[in-house]
Amino acid sequence: xxxxxxxxxxxxxxxxxxxxxxxxxxxxxxxxxxxxxxxxxxxxxxxxxxxxxxxxxxxxxxxxxxxxxxxxxxxxxxxxxxxxxxxxxxxxxxxxxxxxxxxxxxxxxxxxxxxxxxxxxxxxxxxxxxxxxxxxxxxxxxxxxxxxxxxxxxxxxxxxxxxxxxxxxxxxxxxxxxxxxxxxxxxxxxxxxxxxxxxxxxxxxxxxxxxxxxxxxxxxxxxxxxxxxxxxxxxxxxxxxxxxxxxxxxxxxxxxxxxxxxxxxxxxxxxxxxxxxxxxxxxxxxxxxxxxxxxxxxxxxxxxxxxxxxxxxxxxxxxxxxxxxxxxxxxxxxxxxxxxxxxxxxxxxxxxxxxxxxxxxxxxxxxxxxxxxxxxxxxxxxxxxxxxxxxxxxxxxxxxxxxxxxxxxxxxxxxxxxxxxxxxxxxxxxxxxxxxxxxxxxxxxxxxxxxxxxxxxxxxxxxxxxxxxxxxxxxxxxxxxxxxxxxxxxxxxxxxxxxxxxxxxxxxxxxxxxxxxxxxxxxxxxxxxxxxxxxxxxxxxxxxxx
Numbered sequence: 001x002x003x004x005x006x007x008x009x010x011x012x013x014x015x016x017x018x019x020x021x022x023x024x025x026x027x028x029x030x031x032x033x034x035x036x037x038x039x040x041x042x043x044x045x046x047x048x049x050x051x052x053x054x055x056x057x058x059x060x061x062x063x064x065x066x067x068x069x070x071x072x073x074x075x076x077x078x079x080x081x082x083x084x085x086x087x088x089x090x091x092x093x094x095x096x097x098x099x100x101x102x103x104x105x106x107x108x109x110x111x112x113x114x115x116x117x118x119x120x121x122x123x124x125x126x127x128x129x130x131x132x133x134x135x136x137x138x139x140x141x142x143x144x145x146x147x148x149x150x151x152x153x154x155x156x157x158x159x160x161x162x163x164x165x166x167x168x169x170x171x172x173x174x175x176x177x178x179x180x181x182x183x184x185x186x187x188x189x190x191x192x193x194x195x196x197x198x199x200x201x202x203x204x205x206x207x208x209x210x211x212x213x214x215x216x217x218x219x220x221x222x223x224x225x226x227x228x229x230x231x232x233x234x235x236x237x238x239x240x241x242x243x244x245x246x247x248x249x250x251x252x253x254x255x256x257x258x259x260x261x262x263x264x265x266x267x268x269x270x271x272x273x274x275x276x277x278x279x280x281x282x283x284x285x286x287x288x289x290x291x292x293x294x295x296x297x298x299x300x301x302x303x304x305x306x307x308x309x310x311x312x313x314x315x316x317x318x319x320x321x322x323x324x325x326x327x328x329x330x331x332x333x334x335x336x337x338x339x340x341x342x343x344x345x346x347x348x349x350x351x352x353x354x355x356x357x358x359x360x361x362x363x364x365x366x367x368x369x370x371x372x373x374x375x376x377x378x379x380x381x382x383x384x385x386x387x388x389x390x391x392x393x394x395x396x397x398x399x400x401x402x403x404x405x406x407x408x409x410x411x412x413x414x415x416x417x418x419x420x421x422x423x424x425x426x427x428x429x430x431x432x433x434x435x436x437x438x439x440x441x442x443x444x445x446x447x448x449x450x451x452x453x454x455x456x457x458x459x460x461x462x463x464x465x466x467x468x469x470x471x472x473x474x475x476x477x478x479x480x481x482x483x484x485x486x487x488x489x490x491x492x493x494x495x496x497x498x499x500x501x502x503x504x505x506x507x508x509x510x511x512x513x514x515x516x517x518x519x520x521x522x523x524x525x526x527x528x529x530x531x532x533x534x535x536x537x538x539x540x541x542x543x544x545x546x
Contacts, residue, residue: 059088487516
C-alpha cells in the first residue's frame with residue numbers, strides 16, 4: 001500500500017468538506033440564538049450530549065472517576081468514560097469552554113478517522129479510482145430511508161423511523177457529525193485490524209505490538225468492541241490457516257492482542273455489575289437491533305453493490321477475505337442474546353468494509369456489465385461511448401446513496417434555526433443554573449424538569465434528580481414522581497420525597513410550571529434563594545418533619 005502526497009491531499013480535502021458540512025447545523029443554531037433562546041451547541045441526541053458534557057465537567061473539576069450526575073442515589077465513582085473526563089482535564093488546562101473543546105475534539109478526531117478510513121481502503125484497493133470511490137461512499141453514503149419516506153409519506157416506516165436518520169453508528173457522516181469518542185474508537189479499530197493483518201502476513205512483532213496498543217485504546221473507549229476484534233481476527237485467522245495452512249506460531253501474537261485489553265474490559269464489566277447504581281443505569285441502556293430489513297434498507301445501494309464484491313473477495317488470496325468475514329461474523333452478533341443490550345453497537349465500523357466491497361462490486365461487475373449491455377452497444381453506434389455510460393451509471397448509483405445524508409443535514413439545520421425546546425434555554429434558566437454553580441456544591445441534588453435536569457450536569461457538573469434516559473436510574477418512576485411533585489401531590493408527599501431523595505434545591509421555571517400548578521412560595525419547607533423573571537430557585541429547609 002502506497003499513498004501519494006496527492007492522494008493524501010484528496011483524502012484530507014474531502015474530510016475537511018465533511019467536517020464543514022457537519023458543522024452547518026451548529027452554525028445555524030448559534031446564528032439563530034437570541035437572549036431568550038440561547039443555543040446549547042447541540043442539535044441531535046441532546047441527552048447523550050449532556051451526558052458527555054457532564055463527564056467533561058467532572059474532569060474539569062479535577063476528577064478522574066466518573067459518577068452519574070443524572071440520578072440522586074449516592075454511589076462510588078469508577079474509572080470509566082475516561083475519554084470525556086480527560087477532555088475535561090484538557091479544557092481546564094487550556095482554559096477553554098467545554099462546548100468549544102467538545103467540538104474541537106469532534107473536528108480533530110473526525111478528521112483522523114476519515115484519513116484512517118482512506119488508508120484502510122488503500123490497504124485493499126490498489127487502483128486510485130477504486131480508492132476514491134470507496135472513500136466517497138465512506139464519507140457520505142447512507143441508505144434508502146429517503147425513498148421509504150417518499151413512498152410512505154410518513155417518517156415512520158413499518159415500526160420505526162428509517163435508520164438513516166437516527167442510527168448514528170451505521171454511518172461515518174453521522175458519527176463525525178456527533179461523537180468525537182466514536183470517531184477516535186473507529187480510527188483505532190481500523191489501525192488495529194490493519195496492523196493485525198500485517199502481522200498475520202509477515203509475522204512481525206512490531207505490527208502486533210502496534211495493533212495491541214491500538215486495541216487497548218479501542219477498549220478504553222468502547223470496551224464491547226473487544227468482542228468484535230477477537231471474533232473477527234480469530235475468524236479470519238482460522239479461515240486463512242485452513243486455506244493456506246499457516247503455522248500456529250501466528251496465534252500467540254493474536255492471543256496477546258486480545259488479552260492485553262482484557263483487564264480493562266473486565267474492570268468495566270465488574271464495575272457495572274457490582275455497583276448498584278451503575279447496574280441500574282445499564283439495565284435501562286437497551287440498544288437492541290431493529291428488524292433485519294431495516295439494516296438492509298439502511299445500507300441500500302451500498303449493500304447491494306457489496307454482495308457481488310464480497311463474492312469476489314472471498315475467492316481471492318491474501319487479505320481480501322477479511323472484509324466479507326468481518327461482516328459475516330458481526331451479523332449474528334446483532335441479534336445474539338449474549339450481548340443483549342449492546343446488539344446494535346456491534347455494527348460500529350461495518351460501513352468501512354461495506355463501502356470497500358461496494359467499490360469492488362461496482363468496478364468489477366456492475367460497470368463492466370453496463371459496458372457490455374445492448375444499450376451501450378446501441379449508443380456506441382450514435383457516438384456515445386460505453387465509457388461515458390459507465391460513468392453515468394456510477395454517478396447515478398453513488399447519487400442514490402446521498403439523499404438521506406442530505407435530508408439529515410438539512411433537517412438538522414432547520415431544527416437548529418427554529419430553536420427546538422430541547423436545544424435552547426432562556427437567559428433566565430442559564431442565569432439560574434449558573435447561580436447554582438456558584439452557590440451550591442456538586443453533590444447538592446437539584447429537582448427540576450427533565451429538560452433542565454439534563455442541562456444542569458452538562459453546564460455546571462452538579463447532581464440532579466432526573467435528566468437522562470439511561471443515566472437516571474428508574475427514570476419512569478422519577479418522572480412520575482417529579483410530575484406529581486409539581487402537580488397534585490400533598491405537602492406530606494412532597495416533604496417525604498425531598499427528604500428521601502436528598503434534594504437540596506427545587507428549580508421552578510416555565511418548564512416546571514408546565515408539569516403542574518404547585519407554587520413553592522406558598523410552603524414553609526422551601527426558601528427562595530434566587531429569582532430572575534420567570535425562573536426561581538428554592539432551597540429545602542433543614543427541617544422536613546411530616
